[in-house]
Amino acid sequence: MTSQAVFQFQTAQENIHPLPQMEQVTQLEAKQVNVFYGSKHAVKDIHLSLYKNSVTAFIGPSGCGKSTFLRCLNRMNDTIPSAKVTGEIMIDGINMNQSELNATQIRRHIGMVFQKPNPFMKSIFENIAFAPRLYGASKAECKQLVEESLQKVGLWDEVKDRLHHSALELSGGQQQRLCIARAIAMKPSIILLDEPTSALDPISTSKIEQLILELKKDFTIAIVTHNMQQAARISDYTAFFYMGDLIEFNHTNQLFHQPSQQATIDYLTGRFG
Numbered sequence: 001m002t003s004q005a006v007f008q009f010q011t012a013q014e015n016i017h018p019l020p021q022m023e024q025v026t027q028l029e030a031k032q033v034n035v036f037y038g039s040k041h042a043v044k045d046i047h048l049s050l051y052k053n054s055v056t057a058f059i060g061p062s063g064c065g066k067s068t069f070l071r072c073l074n075r076m077n078d079t080i081p082s083a084k085v086t087g088e089i090m091i092d093g094i095n096m097n098q099s100e101l102n103a104t105q106i107r108r109h110i111g112m113v114f115q116k117p118n119p120f121m122k123s124i125f126e127n128i129a130f131a132p133r134l135y136g137a138s139k140a141e142c143k144q145l146v147e148e149s150l151q152k153v154g155l156w157d158e159v160k161d162r163l164h165h166s167a168l169e170l171s172g173g174q175q176q177r178l179c180i181a182r183a184i185a186m187k188p189s190i191i192l193l194d195e196p197t198s199a200l201d202p203i204s205t206s207k208i209e210q211l212i213l214e215l216k217k218d219f220t221i222a223i224v225t226h227n228m229q230q231a232a233r234i235s236d237y238t239a240f241f242y243m244g245d246l247i248e249f250n251h252t253n254q255l256f257h258q259p260s261q262q263a264t265i266d267y268l269t270g271r272f273g
């Protein structure tokens with residue numbers, strides 16, 4: 001029997017989701033989500049919930065489908081011509097994964113920050129004010145949003161005297177915090193972070209981790225990370241993916257200390273990945 005077959009054999013449905021239904025409030029529920037790139041089945045029948053004001057980490061070896069799944073949550077896979085997403089992404093009783101719903105509107109409510117900081121080639125101020133203005137925010141509202149968002153990401157004091165300088169003058173870590181500020185200025189309910197610290201030094205990484213812990217008071221957060229210490233430090237829940245399957249989902253503490261699946265144990269102990 002191949003190791004993959006062993007994992008599949010051991011992944012009983014009830015073990016994937018051993019969470020007792022306690023006090024968590026579901027913010028988003030993915031049901032039977034599958035993603036195909038042409039004939040490649042990259043994400044297989046995933047059922048997973050994000051809970052309000054919590055951080056959920058997606059971990060697993062390279063190519064296991066973490067980012068692909070994350071991108072389903074705000075319809076970012078719509079931008080990839082070969083990608084086909086089936087299943088439901090339920091928020092407040094509405095399935096977001098239906099073409100009748102406008103993906104741009106959905107992304108207002110489910111913001112995303114990428115691996116590489118990608119500020120617009122505009123001023124610090126404009127990076128934040130641009131989208132709210134498009135959606136009708138007045139000059140005064142934009143000004144307030146800029147300050148509020150920069151305060152939230154701990155960047156205000158560092159940049160308040162050069163708001164009209166190019167965002168590209170900022171360091172990588174500052175640029176990433178600016179991108180987070182840009183996302184939160186749209187007042188989303190969910191923020192998706194795709195390896196947001198992998199291009200950053202340890203000090204900038206630590207600042208972003210602190211920031212994520214602060215932000216979960218106001219937002220629901222999902223983060224893809226290769227850094228297992230990071231997942232252990234900042235997440236409340238962890239989902240372990242392997243070859244497109246969700247192998248295990250649990251409270252982070254539980255998953256790291258008492259994993260229920262052999263594949264999770266093997267990954268956490270460095271036997272593969």
Ligand SMILES: Nc1ncnc2c1ncn2[C@@H]1O[C@H](COP(=O)(O)OP(=O)(O)OP(=O)(O)O)[C@@H](O)[C@H]1O
Binds near residue numbers: 065
């Ligand atoms: N645009 C695409 N076109 C075709 N195949 C893709 C595309 N993006 C991803 N894939 C494939 O889908 C599978 C899952 O990729 P994905 O990037 O989601 O994995 P991942 O777990 O996030 O990996 P990593 O940790 O390396 O970023 C991989 O086999 C990958 O090659």
